[in-house]
Every structure is written in structure tokens, then in C-alpha cells.
Amino acid sequence: MAQTLKDQLYDALKRSIGSGHLETGLVLLEGNIAEIFGMSRSPVRQTLGRLHDEQLICRFDGRGYLVGASPREPIRRNLSANDFSALGEDAKIERTDAWRGIADEVEHEVVLSSMKGRFELNELQLSRKYNVSRTITHRILLYLQSIGVVEKVKYTSWSVVPLDNERLHNLYEARRQLEPFMISRATLTMPLEDISHFIAKLEQTAAKYPHVQGATLDELESDLHYQTVRMGDNQEIFNMLRRTHPVLLMSKHLLGSSIALPDKDPFFHDHLEIFERMRKRESEQAGQALLAHLAGSEAKVQERLSDFRDNGRLDIPDYLR
Template structure:
């Protein structure tokens, strides 16, 4: 259940929820406050952090990749930063056992509406490539512990992004994200985003662009070790941050509606853990370097080329995902086909 939050900084509000969970657990493990061998299971952690299993699962995956927790024969993970042979310790998960500070705000850091929006968006984005689903407003409200109006507002925002649609009889639907839709979205983006970049580029400071380039450098140094959070930031830098401030609101809305194929790459990354491909990083670098040199025409052309190449990569990934098992559904979602 989601609960009302206390005032916090803007920085805390901007952090992804799985990132907040990961950071809280990571700090406790590295500081030696968390009990070694303690079994971490999604459902109890979700309850402790007042969230669903989706961000908890993402946080645990990142901690496992970092070697701070390990798999064992039973269900869940063991706190095991040293990689030792430990006897699993099963106990009700509490702040004390996990080494979390008593006064620490765990996850209730952003406005309730934002957290509900992120929760539903994560669930929809994860399954939309696997089929066609119905979302029940009332069940979502009960599951998340909020009013239907909060859920409805979140769904309306997702409709604006093109992630859900509403039928005449008040049913909310999500998916399927098909090869044809991906192709059409990328064709539109290849026309609109380069034009938008030429309009917004003059507003980008050199400091901002260098920060983006530094992030690309860090990924190129170890592409196989890229975290989900780092990959998300790469896409956000180019396709959101660089295009922020676009004066043409209709163009901005249409670009946002066409960015759902990004979910394919995100799901592909989570399912196969293959890191990020070098071609994507090179394409991002060419765009940012062109902007740093003040060559807006070159940046726009490179962005168009990147989007067309990304279309082909995404279509290939969609084929791979089609043979993978469908992820668990949120209790308020029903598969239609």
C-alpha cells in the first residue's frame, strides 16, 4: 500500500523508486549494518518499502549484479557481500535486521500521485510487448491503497504518453506493442526529434553536454556492466533532456507519445542482461559531440540516423522477447490476448 509522504527535497523526488530501494539496501550492506545470510524476498520487502514487487525486483537484480547479494537453492537472495558459503537466515524483514536507520525515509519520498503513476507505468511498460491487457481502476486503487481518482489521473497521463487507451465503456487497455507500431513510431520520431533538437540545442549548456558525454564515456569503458539505471539515463539524456523546453507543445506531445518502443530495449536489457551495445553508444556520442562543436545540422542528421538504426535493433529485440515467458501481472491487470 502507498501512504502519504512527508516533505523532502526535489532531488529525492526525482529518483526512480527502484534506485531508492537499491541505495538504502546497498548502503546498509556496505556499512555492515545488514545481517549477513539474511534472506531477502520480494513480497516482505515490498511491504516494508510501501511499494509493489516491481521496483523491489529491479533493486534486487542490481544488487545481485553488484555482488552484494547472492542466489541460493531457496527462494530469494542472501545478503552476502563477501561471496561466502552462508547458512540462510529466514526471519521477518525489519528495519533493524536490514540495518536501515530508524529515522530514514525509505520510499515515501515523492507525491502520492507521482508514485502511483510510476507504479502503473512500470507494470504497463513491462508487459505491453507480450500482449493485450485490461486495467481495472478499482482493483488498482485497492491494490495501491489510493482513491480511484488518483489511479484515473495516472492512467490519463499514461494515455497522453500513448501507453494506454480507454474504450467507450470505461475500460483501460494496454498493448500490444507490435512491430508495425514500433516502425511507425520510429518513422515519426526520425522526422520530429531532429527538428526539435535544432530548436532546443541552443538552450543546452556546455556543462550539461559534457555531463552527458562523461556518462557515455563511463558506459563505453564497461558496456557489459551497464546497470539498468545507467541505460535509462543514457536514453533520458538524449531523448528527453536534450529536447526539453521545446516551444511547440503539439510536437513535444507527439514525440512523447511515440517513445514507447524504448520499453522494448528496457525489457530486453532486464530479461537477457547483455549490457549495452557499442553501436548505440557511438551513435549517442556523435550527436553529443556535434552539439558540443555547435554543429546543429550534423547533430540533427546523426540523431535521425540513430533513430533509424535503433528501429532495426528494436524490431530484432521484439522477436527475441516474443519467445520469452510473460512476466508476472499486477493484480489489477488481465490479459485479453
């Protein structure tokens, strides 16, 4: 499977830092990198957050990030594509999935808007905002439709599916019915090295919490509720579960950006319990641990939803009305 633009950018930056093409102390600016690679800012922002969590770059008393694990005298200079060469080879971004960078931004705007109510989506206005063809915007909308964020009303008319309390409860109910079954199946077949890898990531992030990026939490959620669930080896059930993804998207686009990260462990203990059961090949217990996790998670997410609906500030984009 081809890498997404975000994954390609992450690899290019990491290689260039490791090879010394991006020297320690060099200032990295989100807009500068987005311009060099011809990408929107959203995937660049998430990639820099991921590198920060891995301590390859750091914050400092200024705009952007510094290359290196700790602040030092910043090196400011204009970056070019040559700075992202790794081991003597040009860093390239294969744009076979060029629409994904825009899709990340549209997803962010639409998911947050869905918490405020129902909106009509104007496909022409969307294509004008991002200066892309209707083919690209239509592909983005089909992706959002597949994960239950928008729905087609008729012909070229689209609507944002509102994420209210009732729908959130129904989505959780569907997850409680399907995810434990998939986790139980995955427990019997998932390679132990993959399980151990996910456990290590959780432990490393828990040790640094709350000094982590929202993008890192989203990645850990994906490790369990997407990557591991997919190992349940039932594509029909997996496709059904894709319709419940607005639950995960809500936290992805709220935590660390629109609302602060929770003071306490958001889910690390629960996820570790599930993966430890899986490592012991205790399939029934792993499914039960996931069921308990989902039962406790719903109330927290309902609270976040209500708080954002009542108090969250949001500029509704022009393509929604």
C-alpha cells in the same frame, strides 16, 4: 519537482551505505527493503540494480546483494528502518507520489502485454490486485494514456494499445521528424557541464558492458531521448514526443529481463557521437547524428519485438482480458 519514490530510496540507501549504517558485507534483500519502506518490489529491484552498477553493492553466491564492491563473508541480520538512518537522521520516504511505485509495475505488465496484442483493461480488477483506491488506479491509467500505452474507449472502459510492427514504424517516423529538431535546438543552450556529465556516464557504462543492469541502459536512453530532448525548449513538440515513448518502454522492459542484453554495444557509440557534436556546439551535425541513430535503431527494435511476440513468455495479469 518532488523526487519519485525510486529516487528517494536510492538516496536513502546510498547515504546509509556511505555513512556506514549499512556496513560492508551486509546482505540486502529486495523483499525486506520493500517491506521496510512500504513499497512494491519493482522500484526496489531497479534501485538495487543501479547501486550495483555504481559498485556500491555486489552480487555473491546467495540471494540478494552484499554491501561493498566485492564479495566477502556475508553478514545476515534482520534489517529495520533504523538501518537506513544516514548521518544520524531518519531516512524517510515522502509518499506524495505513492502511486508511482505501483505505476512502474503496471507499466511493465501493460507494455509487455501490448506486444502480444490488444487487451481490454478492467480498472476495478486493477484496483483490487494492488489493493488501492480507484482514484489511484485512475491516476495510473491517465499516466499510461499520456505516453500512448493505453487509451480510453468509453466512460470507464480502457484498452491496451497494441504495439505491432506498423505502429512501431509509425512511432519511429514521428521521432525522426521531431527529435533531431529538438536536439539541434538543445545543442545551442544546454550547459556544457550537463553534456560532459552524460558523456562520462556513457563512457563508464561502456567500459563495464555487458556487466550492467537493464535499468542503467534505460537511464542512459532517458539522458538523451528525454532529458536532452526536453532542453529543445518547445513544450508542444515535447508533449507530442511523449506519445512515442512506447518505443523506449519496450526496450526498458525487455532488455536484461525478458531478453538478454545484446552482445555488442547497444547504442553507446551513437549517443557519444551525438553528445560530442553537442559539446562542440555543432547543432546541425548533432541533429543529423541523431537521425542516423534512429534510422539504425528501428531495425534492431523491430527484431526484438518480433522475437518477443513469437517466443516470449508472459503471464497476462488478471485485470487484462
